[in-house]
Amino acid sequence: xxxxxxxxxxxxxxxxxxxxxxxxxxxxxxxxxxxxxxxxxxxxxxxxxxxxxxxxxxxxxxxxxxxxxxxxxxxxxxxxxxxxxxxxxxxxxxxxxxxxxxxxxxxxxxxxxxxxxxxxxxxxxxxxxxxxxxxxxxxxxxxxxxxxxxxxxxxxxxxxxxxxxxxxxxxxxxxxxxxxxxxxxxxxxxxxxxxxxx
Amino acid sequence: xxxxxxxxxxxxxxxxxxxxxxxxxxxxxxxxxxxxxxxxxxxxxxxxxxxxxxxxxxxxxxxxxxxxxxxxxxxxxxxxxxxxxxxxxxxxxxxxxxxxxxxxxxxxxxxxxxxxxxxxxxxxxxxxxxxxxxxxxxxxxxxxxxxxxxxxxxxxxxxxxxxxxxxxxxxxxxxxxxxxxxxxxxxxxxxxxxxxxx
Numbered sequence: 189x190x191x192x193x194x195x196x197x198x199x200x201x202x203x204x205x206x207x208x209x210x211x212x213x214x215x216x217x218x219x220x221x222x223x224x225x226x227x228x229x230x231x232x233x234x235x236x237x238x239x240x241x242x243x244x245x246x247x248x249x250x251x252x253x254x255x256x257x258x259x260x261x262x263x264x265x266x267x268x269x270x271x272x273x274x275x276x277x278x279x280x281x282x283x284x285x286x287x288x289x290x291x292x293x294x295x296x297x298x299x300x301x302x303x304x305x306x307x308x309x310x311x312x313x314x315x316x317x318x319x320x321x322x323x324x325x326x327x328x329x330x331x332x333x334x335x336x337x338x339x340x341x342x343x344x345x346x347x348x349x350x351x352x353x354x355x356x357x358x359x360x361x362x363x364x365x366x367x368x369x370x371x372x373x374x375x376x377x378x379x380x381x382x383x384x385x386x
Numbered sequence: 387x388x389x390x391x392x393x394x395x396x397x398x399x400x401x402x403x404x405x406x407x408x409x410x411x412x413x414x415x416x417x418x419x420x421x422x423x424x425x426x427x428x429x430x431x432x433x434x435x436x437x438x439x440x441x442x443x444x445x446x447x448x449x450x451x452x453x454x455x456x457x458x459x460x461x462x463x464x465x466x467x468x469x470x471x472x473x474x475x476x477x478x479x480x481x482x483x484x485x486x487x488x489x490x491x492x493x494x495x496x497x498x499x500x501x502x503x504x505x506x507x508x509x510x511x512x513x514x515x516x517x518x519x520x521x522x523x524x525x526x527x528x529x530x531x532x533x534x535x536x537x538x539x540x541x542x543x544x545x546x547x548x549x550x551x552x553x554x555x556x557x558x559x560x561x562x563x564x565x566x567x568x569x570x571x572x573x574x575x576x577x578x579x580x581x582x583x584x
Contacts (some may be wrong), residue, residue, distance in 0.1 A: 192451045194439060198432040204425060205414040212405040218475050219404045220433070221440055221449050227402060228437040234396040235430035238415075239422050241392060251419050253390045277416050 195221070247318070249294035249311060251276050259283075265291050268325040270318065272344060274298060274332055282330060290328075293318070298336040299343055310340070312347055319353050329357040393419070445516070447492030447509060449474050457481075463489050466523040468516065470542060472496060472530055480528060488526075491516070496534040497541055508538070510545055517551050527555040 195217065203213035220228040244250070245257035252258060259265055269290030273279050279292050295310040297303070307313065319327065327348060331337035345355050361379035362368070368376060393415065401411035418426040442448070443455035450456060457463055467488030471477050477490050493508040495501070505511065517525065525546060529535035543553050559577035560566070566574060 192456060194432065194436050194451055195449070198429075198436050201425065201429040201432050206417045207410040207413060208405065214478065215405060215475070216403040217436075218473075218478075221436070221474070224437050224440055227399065228433060231396075231399045232430050232433035232437050234392065234399055235418070235426060235433065238392050238396050238419070239426040239430050242419055242422055251393070253392055258390060275416075276419070277413070280412065280416075 245294075248292045249276075249296055250279055250292060259291055265289060266322070267291075268323060269328060270315070270322075270324050270326075271328045271330050272315070272341075273330050274337060274340075278330065278332075288328075291322075295331075295340065298331070298334075298340040300336065307343070307347070312344060315344065316347055316351070319348060319351050324353055326354045326356060329355065331357075333358075333360060443492075446490045447474075447494055448477055448490060457489055463487060464520070465489075466521060467526060468513070468520075468522050468524075469526045469528050470513065470539075471528050472535060472538075476528065476530070486526075489520075493529075493538065496529070496532075496538040498534065505541070505545070510542060513542065514545055514549070517546060517549050522551055524552045524554060527553065529555075531556075531558060 199210070199213050199217045202208055202216055203210045205213070208216060220231070238253070241253040242251055243253070243255065245252055245260055246255050247260040248257060250257040250259060254261075267290040269288075270293050271282060271288055271290060272293045272295065273282060274295050274297065276294055279294055282288050282292075293311065293315045295312075297305045297310060299305060299307070299310065315327075318324065327344075329341040329344065331341045341357060348355060359382060360375065361382055362371060362375065397408070397411050397415045400406055400414055401408045403411070406414060418429070436451070439451040440449055441451070441453065443450055443458055444453050445458040446455060448455040448457060452459075465488040467486075468491050469480060469486055469488060470491045470493065471480065472493050472495065474492055477492055480486050480490075491509065491513045493510075495503045495508060497503060497505070497508065513525075516522065525542075527539040527542065529539045539555060546553060557580060558573065559580055560569060560573065
């Protein structure tokens with residue numbers, strides 16, 4: 189192709205984003221090229237600003253633009269509850285529901301010997317210290333319902349047995365709008381075991 | 387959501403790209419946030435460079451980083467052929483095949499009274515001048531096989547009748563790997579009318 193080098197380089201970088209391949213990256217760059225002033229320049233500017241300012245919160249591991257993220261800095265959220273999530277994406281998903289008013293602990297992954305992710309990399313000793321220091325009464329495990337997520341949840345629960353904190357996890361069952369016919373056997377079994385009186 | 391404003395602003399801008407919605411834009415920004423140094427900063431830099439330098443070629447309408455695009459500037463491509471395409475994306479598609487060695491004319495759309503796109507906006511007078519000035523012997527219409535594309539092709543052919551240039555268009559027929567059972571009647575009819583002796 190005879191595109192100039194700079195445009196090619198931009199397409200290659202865009203193609204590394206999740207959800208974009210070489211073809212859709214080309215399409216996205218073309219759309220940007222057509223709206224250089226209105227979209228491309230502001231996007232480049234916004235990206236540079238975030239790249240420069242974004243950092244991990246030193247308390248919970250959330251990503252923000254200050255050393256302490258807005259959630260940890262908000263005094264209204266000192267409810268004595270910590271929600272443990274795998275990833276910032278999961279924190280954002282929890283926040284979208286608006287159902288949780290406490291603070292978070294972002295692990296940044298699950299325990300994995302293969303990837304070199306041990307308790308220290310996931311900040312588990314830091315979580316244990318927070319439980320003591322911040323007077324936490326409940327730790328809610330909101331890890332993914334996968335083998336890795338549940339293994340990590342059990343490890344964290346073990347690490348917290350010496351404290352008096354209450355440990356809970358998200359309920360498992362039929363999702364809202366779910367049809368039994370399409371659900372896997374494990375989910376139906378879990379929903380049956382955790383049945384509630386109407 | 388409790389994200390800081392700058393990250394929210396970046397997600398909103400990313401969501402305007404074709405192929406990305408609010409959800410996938412969030413995913414892309416998260417991936418960028420996790421690789422701030424290796425991916426986000428270089429991408430912001432590349433985008434800023436292109437936004438600053440990209441411009442339309444004054445000869446053919448292709449997008450490059452100079453006033454004359456690399457194709458128009460390449461003396462080896464002065465083959466006396468001009469390929470008329472709707473869009474820069476179509477030019478890139480033609481270039482990927484490597485089958486065409488001449489130069490291009492990028493219309494930037496099709497004739498449309500509704501969108502205010504007349505012959506002047508599509509640079510058709512400029513094309514007619516080029517045909518005379520550059521000693522062009524063939525103009526190849528590589529417009530999309532849509533009603534708008536074909537209407538525009540016929541308009542351009544009319545505008546060129548006063549010159550002696552030969553006008554051709556891409557062949558219509560069965561695509562490579564195409565199965566007759568899945569093709570529409572119009573394509574099969576066109577392929578039959580344009581049949582060739584084996």
